[in-house]
Amino acid sequence: MKTKDIGAMFALAALWGASFLFIRIASPLIGPIFTIHGRVTIAAIALLFYIFMIGQSTQFKRLWKQYLVIGALNAALPFTLIAFAALHLNASMSAIINSMTPLFTALVVWVWMKEKLTMRKWLGILTGTIGVIILVGWSPIPLTIEVLIAIILSVLSTVSYGIAGVYAKKNFGGVPPLTVAFGQQLGASLLLIPFTLFHLPESTAVLTPMAAFSVVGLALLCTAIAYLLYFYLIESVGPTKTLSVTFMIPFFGMLWGVLFLNEQISLGMIAGLIVILTSIFLIFDFHPKRVTRKAA
Numbered sequence: 001m002k003t004k005d006i007g008a009m010f011a012l013a014a015l016w017g018a019s020f021l022f023i024r025i026a027s028p029l030i031g032p033i034f035t036i037h038g039r040v041t042i043a044a045i046a047l048l049f050y051i052f053m054i055g056q057s058t059q060f061k062r063l064w065k066q067y068l069v070i071g072a073l074n075a076a077l078p079f080t081l082i083a084f085a086a087l088h089l090n091a092s093m094s095a096i097i098n099s100m101t102p103l104f105t106a107l108v109v110w111v112w113m114k115e116k117l118t119m120r121k122w123l124g125i126l127t128g129t130i131g132v133i134i135l136v137g138w139s140p141i142p143l144t145i146e147v148l149i150a151i152i153l154s155v156l157s158t159v160s161y162g163i164a165g166v167y168a169k170k171n172f173g174g175v176p177p178l179t180v181a182f183g184q185q186l187g188a189s190l191l192l193i194p195f196t197l198f199h200l201p202e203s204t205a206v207l208t209p210m211a212a213f214s215v216v217g218l219a220l221l222c223t224a225i226a227y228l229l230y231f232y233l234i235e236s237v238g239p240t241k242t243l244s245v246t247f248m249i250p251f252f253g254m255l256w257g258v259l260f261l262n263e264q265i266s267l268g269m270i271a272g273l274i275v276i277l278t279s280i281f282l283i284f285d286f287h288p289k290r291v292t293r294k295a296a
Contacts, residue, residue: 005236009245012229016245017252019222020091020098021260023083026214030207032083033199035215037192040075042219043227044185051182059179060186066171070180071187074164075223078157079188080195085150085157089141090263095253096135097154099276101246103128104162105239106283112166124282128247131275138268161246165239168231177231185223247280 026035051058060067086094103125109115117125141147172180201207233242250273257263 005233008229008233009242010248012226012233013245013248014252015222015226015229016098017095017249017254018256019218019226020082020086020095020249020253021256022214022218022222023086024091024094024257024261026211026218027083027086029211030201030215031199032080032087033192033195034201035218036076036079036083037189037196038215039079039218039223040071040185040188040192042216043223044182044189046220046224047178047182047185051178054178056176056178058182059175060183063172063175063179063183064187067183067187068191069187070164070168070171070184071189072191073160073167075184075188076191078160078164080192081153081157081160085153088144088146088150089154091257091261092250092254092263092265092269093135093139093141094154095257096250096269096272097132097151098158098253099247099250100128100132100155101158101161102244102280102283104159105165108162108166109239113170121283124279127282128276128279131272131279133272134275135269135272138266138271140264140266158246165234165242168234169239172231172234177228177235180231181224181227184227244280244283247276250276 023035030038048058082094082098085097089097106117106121106125110117136151137143168180230242233245250269254263254265254269258265
């Protein structure tokens, strides 16, 4: 991987790590669906404004169906699942569970794109799964029914991300990343309208300055800017390597959680992260000579 690709992955990890912090703040105050609808709608508006500034086409007439699909798989569904999970999980734990995304992506690539999984990759998948089990089972959060359901929702969000990564690779070749980023957020916003209408906040009093700031941060930093980086990496290094960025997200998710929410970091979290990091080098090959790239 080139230096700029590695830099983009670290920046993306830091931004997505912060998204769990913002969701943890906003979701209990204004509701999961309202939080996520605000996120994708503001992001879509921001990206559309930038597209108009640079004179680029949205290609909406040609790709609107694909925008709805990627909007559902890579935004509306996983974002909402994570927001519901955040009602019972702290930001650190949500970010850590998200690290399962590359595991499911590798499996989706194997099934959908017929990419061979070597014994080393299978061992990496198993190792990563064990790491997540350690994190969940050896955490400071009591394993109640509500917490268990929240964990399942978080895991399902990673499955959706894995499918979305491969779908984007197969359906948006040659489409500018900015265009795809906008289309995804617009598609998600449109899909969430009927759900939001039935899940409006009970009172405008809950929309505190902190909640409003969190939604705007989610939209502009963790979505608009982050997904420009995401789709750039999809085109540059492919879906499997791109989604390996989620292995770095727990570090940032834990860091922001400790700094801003005073969350507790347990020995189990640290042990699980070490196991997951080990799995990265089993699943993904970062040697630059072995990376094939699409022609621009």
